[in-house]
Amino acid sequence: MPFPAVDLSVPGLEELGRRRSAKWAGVAPGVLSSTIAETDFPIPEPVAEALHAAIREDDLGYVPSRPAGLGEAFAGFAQRRWDWEVDPGHVRVLPDVMDGLIELRRLLAGSGGLVGFADPAYPPFHRVLPQAGVAVRPLPLAGESTEDPWALDLDALDAALADGLRVLVLANPHNPTGRALPVAELAAIAERCAAAGAWVLADEIHGPLVLPGATHVPWLTVSDAARECGVVLTSASKAFNLAGLKAALMVTAPGAARDAVAALPDRANRAGLLGVVGARAAFEHGDAYLDALLAQLDHNRTLLGERLAAEVPAARWTPPDATYLAWLDLRDLGLGDHPAAVLHRRGRVALSPGRHYGAPGAGWARLNFGTSPDLVEETVRRMAAAL
Numbered sequence: 001m002p003f004p005a006v007d008l009s010v011p012g013l014e015e016l017g018r019r020r021s022a023k024w025a026g027v028a029p030g031v032l033s034s035t036i037a038e039t040d041f042p043i044p045e046p047v048a049e050a051l052h053a054a055i056r057e058d059d060l061g062y063v064p065s066r067p068a069g070l071g072e073a074f075a076g077f078a079q080r081r082w083d084w085e086v087d088p089g090h091v092r093v094l095p096d097v098m099d100g101l102i103e104l105r106r107l108l109a110g111s112g113g114l115v116g117f118a119d120p121a122y123p124p125f126h127r128v129l130p131q132a133g134v135a136v137r138p139l140p141l142a143g144e145s146t147e148d149p150w151a152l153d154l155d156a157l158d159a160a161l162a163d164g165l166r167v168l169v170l171a172n173p174h175n176p177t178g179r180a181l182p183v184a185e186l187a188a189i190a191e192r193c194a195a196a197g198a199w200v201l202a203d204e205i206h207g208p209l210v211l212p213g214a215t216h217v218p219w220l221t222v223s224d225a226a227r228e229c230g231v232v233l234t235s236a237s238k239a240f241n242l243a244g245l246k247a248a249l250m251v252t253a254p255g256a257a258r259d260a261v262a263a264l265p266d267r268a269n270r271a272g273l274l275g276v277v278g279a280r281a282a283f284e285h286g287d288a289y290l291d292a293l294l295a296q297l298d299h300n301r302t303l304l305g306e307r308l309a310a311e312v313p314a315a316r317w318t319p320p321d322a323t324y325l326a327w328l329d330l331r332d333l334g335l336g337d338h339p340a341a342v343l344h345r346r347g348r349v350a351l352s353p354g355r356h357y358g359a360p361g362a363g364w365a366r367l368n369f370g371t372s373p374d375l376v377e378e379t380v381r382r383m384a385a386a387l
């Protein structure tokens with residue numbers, strides 16, 4: 001075996017607190033950060049080796065438009081993980097997924113266009129997607145009275161399409177709920193959007209993080225309608241913990257969507273070469289790491305449920321299908337609309353405030369369990385102590 005067994009050991013809180021990334025730099029010393037979607041795990045050994053080699057060789061210049069091997073590496077990964085056949089010649093490089101969403105929105109929404117997304121949403125969808133001449137339409141989820149409360153409300157989508165929705169940004173798996181959208185729902189969305197002439201920007205950044213028991217269905221495998229109207233944006237950044245290195249991918253199928261994105265100016269030289277090097281190594285050699293990671297996250301998900309039930313029984317949650325993010329309903333804790341602020345102040349534990357994800361997030365918070373079991377337990381212990 002060319003690389004040693006997968007190491008998922010996490011340092012203690014003191015060492016994590018010295019990290020310079022947003023998750024840890026954003027909290028005071030001693031505060032347990034369970035915020036930004038980064039994990040605390042080591043990166044895969046083959047990725048570290050590829051990054052060290054690039055630095056040793058002083059190979060740190062600009063990213064070319066078509067980085068050697070990257071499209072092929074992603075196509076191989078997509079085939080192995082999801083049985084999705086990707087044409088490596090049509091994998092384009094972006095600095096990150098948000099950059100792709102912003103640029104594609106500019107290109108595809110048109111003046112006066114409406115852009116929609118499921119609400120609650122990754123906070124920048126609310127903040128960054130509106131622009132001069134483009135309004136956003138947060139679309140509600142089906143709701144608690146329905147069989148599948150976190151499904152997209154298709155009547156609301158129909159109404160938005162009738163009002164001129166031009167672009168639907170569809171995060172699958174969804175952040176913050178961690179829900180992996182079933183194929184029937186994806187097909188229904190595709191049919192509606194294609195019939196109305198709207199584009200779907202399928203944000204699949206969390207796709208590799210589907211946990212045991214669930215499946216990730218890539219948008220471009222859903223149907224002809226999906227392939228015609230959809231663009232996939234994805235990245236190695238979440239699963240392999242490389243977000244700061246800046247590289248993401250845009251994928252299309254032949255047809256209208258591929259023709260439309262051909263007009264997008266090249267974004268590759270805004271990406272980071274280390275991001276490209278890391279992504280290629282992750283897609284080529286990261287399967288063993290990813291399998292170990294998913295097993296660890298599955299364990300942490302169970303542990304989180306047990307600890308919450310024992311120590312914070314008023315917290316309600318649906319374990320996510322995917323991601324290391326838990327969307328917690330804390331409305332019964334009696335802490336008001338901003339429970340994360342109270343937990344932070346009293347318990348020295350930082351969760352992401354639910355309200356940042358949109359109006360439906362009032363009284364909710366997002367917890368990141370992409371860390372050691374010890375720190376998952378400590379997170380819940382601190383929440384309980386704050387009560």
Ligand SMILES: Cc1ncc(COP(=O)(O)O)c(C=O)c1O
Pocket residue numbers: 037095096097098099122171174175203205235237243248
């Ligand atoms: C659904 C979703 N989309 C996009 C992003 C941001 O990705 P990037 O850093 O590639 O812009 C995130 C980050 O957490 C996310 O959860």
